[in-house]
Amino acid sequence: MTQKNIMGGIFIHLRPSKETFQERSMKWWITFVVIVAGTAVVLAGLVFLAAISRSGIGLQVVSCTFIFGVIILITGAARRGMIHEQRLTIRQGNILLVLVSAILVAIMAEVGYITIADPVLRASLPEAMRGSSLSTSLVLGGVLFSLIILLLYEGYPILSHRGSPGFVAMSGLLIVFAIVYMTAVSWWIVPYDPTRLDVGPYGGAPSLQFPLGTTALGQDLLSRVISGGGIMLQVAIISVAVCFSIGVPMGLAASYRGGLPDRAVSLVMDSIFAFPGLVLAIAIAAILGPGVTNMAMAIAVVYIPSYFRVVRSQVLTIKELPYIEAAIVMGARNRDIIFRYILPNILPSAVVVMSINFADAVLTAAGLTFVGLGLPVDVPDWGWDLTFGSHEYVTGKWWSITFPGLMIVVLALGFTLAGEGLNEVLTPKLKE
Amino acid sequence: MPSIWVIELTLKTYVTSRILLTIPMILLLFTFVFIIVRILPGDPAAAHFEKSVDPLVLQEFRHRLGLDADPFTQYFAYLGGIPFGNFGLSMQDFSPISSHIAIRFPATLELTIYAMLFAVLFGVALGVQSAKKYDTVQDHGIRFFGIVTYAIPVFFLGMILQFIFSIWLGFLPTGTRFDPRYDAPTTITGLYTIDSLLTGNIQAFVISIRYLLLPSITLGLILCGIFIRLTRTNMLETLRMDFVVAAEARGLSEAKVTYGYALKNAFLPILTMIGLQFAALLAGAILTETTFSWPGLGTYLVQRINHRDYTAIQGVVVFFGILVSLVTLFVDILYAYLDPRIRL
Secondary structure, eight states: OOGGGSOOGGGTTOOOOTTTOOOOOSTHHHHHHHHHHHHHHHHHHHHHHHHTOTTSOHHHHHHHHHHHHHHHHHHHHHHHHHHHTTSSOHHHHHHHHHHHHHHHHHHHHHHHHHHHHOHHHHHHSOHHHHHSOHHHHHHHHHHHHHHHHHHHHHHHHHHHHTOHHHHHHHHHHHHHHHHHHHHHTHHHHOSSOTTOSOSSOTTOOOOSSSTTOBOTTOOBHHHHHHHTHHHHHHHHHHHHHHHHHHHHHHHHHHHHHOHHHHHHHHHHHHHHHHSOHHHHHHHHHHHHOSSHHHHHHHHHHHHHHHHHHHHHHHHHHHHTSHHHHHHHHTTOOHHHIIIIIIHHHHHHHHHHHHHHHHHHHHHHHHHHIIIIISOOTTSOOHHHHHHHHTTTGGGTOTHHHHHHHHHHHHHHHHHHHHHHHHHHHHOGGGOO | OHHHHHHHHHHHHHHHHHHHHHHHHHHHHHHHHHIIIIITTSOHHHHHSSSOOOHHHHHHHHHHHTOSSOHHHHHHHHHHHGGGTOOOBOTTTOOBHHHHHHHHHHHHHHHHHHHHHHHHHHHHHHHHHHHHTTTSHHHHHHHHHHHHHHHSOHHHHHHHHHIIIIIISOOSOOSSSSOTTSOOOOOSSSOHHHHHHHTTOHHHHHHHHHHHHHHHHHHHHHHHHHHHHHHHHHHHHHHTSHHHHHHHHTTOOHHIIIIIIIHHHHHHHHHHHHHHTHHHHHHHHHHHHHHTTOOSHHHHHHHHHHTTOHHHHHHHHHHHHHHHHHHHHHHHHHHHHHOGGGGO
16 A cells, blocks of 8 residues: 555545646745744744733643644554554544544543633633633634644645645645634633723734734734634634535536526526625625624625536536446436535535635625624624724724734635645646 | 628627526526515615604605515516616615716726726736746746735725825825815716816826825735736746747747737737626725725715615615626627637
């Protein structure tokens, strides 16, 4: 069993194939150094924040997730080694990995539960933090941290086969994971309570005490920047999940069946697709009113057609291929043809659309917040901070827009880079 | 001559079928918007008021807006009005929305035209450069720039540019469309730059360009990424073709070969993309206008949203939908005319 056959897990669709890929540029190692250095800087920053956090247990939370990641890494390496020596099959190795992570998740949840049950700690927590349990932060943070480590460790040999697109995809995913991780543990590492008003001066400039300055309501901008990704990510994840689970099956069903239903659905989808997305999202969000789910639904409606169109065009091509004909001749059921023969071949393109869609969802969510369809003031949200800062910066308070805005750019950039890279890695035939 | 006759016939068929396809698309969109804005909120008139109001007042309000009829009558009444430019009445003062559109739309049109001009010129120039310097630091830098512009929220870019050029350096005005100290040019088309040139008012032309500069560059920068990528891919292909090598061998200058020969042949997909980006352009215009207080349709829409003026929202959204469908139709027909392959 060769090295390239044993790659499993999250890179199941990323198996390297040297034959189809031609190395274009040798500059990718610069990218790799930048990626690793960037990750190290981000982690150092997080540890520093954790050390000065107001909750007092930020360092414990972060180190718990670090340990989680290291254990997963060791298990992953052991699994790979044992598979390589043929002491385990791939399936057994994957089961081992899943088992270890399940045990770790259980331990983390237990640790979080015990700590949060401590009445002294509980009483010292600010009002908004009592609802968000420590277990969630620990489990989510741990899983994400191990994903980051796995990406660096397992992704490197696979993606280096793909040259620069592989590293573009990897850096994009790393940015995204880093931001999600930061958001997951944010409540425990913020220096101030992000929901509280007047913790500092009103619209104060960056200083030692408030490194990114304060908002016009006296909130600490650093704390809000750290914890502000939650809303964006929730909206993006919900809307993308809805889009994906409606657009892909619809595209599959309509194009596989063909005929009149296909034409009718295509016409509906085309007319939504032709429409300026933001205008439609604004109209829907204005009717549904504020709220995370409503915002996500407004965005979801707009982006369903992009999945539908991509899936449809792919299925129309694949349907004509000889192996599908062979399956039909051999009497395979429609269900088998769709799910076993067609779906795996269209998934890579759908994943690429999904990744770009994440960036669009984040930008649209920010846009909706900007036109006044966002969430209430006490929820930390980059979009809201940026919108609120737009009344402030005319007086020269550049920090009020710069930092929340940059965070949105970085998150959208992460998704876009991931999409760009995955596009070239997963669908190499589209390239040039 | 039979061959010309065949081509004419196919072009005619294509145009006819394309027009016939646009009608159900507009109808579908209209129905969709109608369901969202009129049916989903239950009673849009009641939803308009924050507090409960006297039922008699509400009844009168509904009656004046034509919201008291049953949904089907409303639907067909609204649909029947659209060909005559009737987009309903605003909940604010019962003024026809079409009159607001007539005042506001030229501003949006002017902004989008200049933004698109900037996006195409800048994007194509960068794309050509990127293709010429294939796989160098410059190429990767330009590609990365294209990706970054895609990831920036347009209003954030607007604020940053506004901060640097108007607040910090003080070169350019922060917003609005024209200097209030001077008279705006006489309205002929509603586009200030064209109006001022038509009336020979050079001062007004300079002022309107100064006010246009930041918003159109903001919107153009967001859109130029797609042109960079498209130009780059097409130019990479074209630059490898035989006729380019032949032109080079004949000793023509590099600029002449790149822009006169290669770009000319790579331009058709870019032309289509201009039409396809029109929807994105309008969406971006809403946010750009809000950032720069540009008195266009976008600011109008945002302002109406904040007043929960559902009839106005519906009118503007339907207008946007029809506009985009017609532009797409026009571009498709133009493309078919320019590229004979599409007709076959």
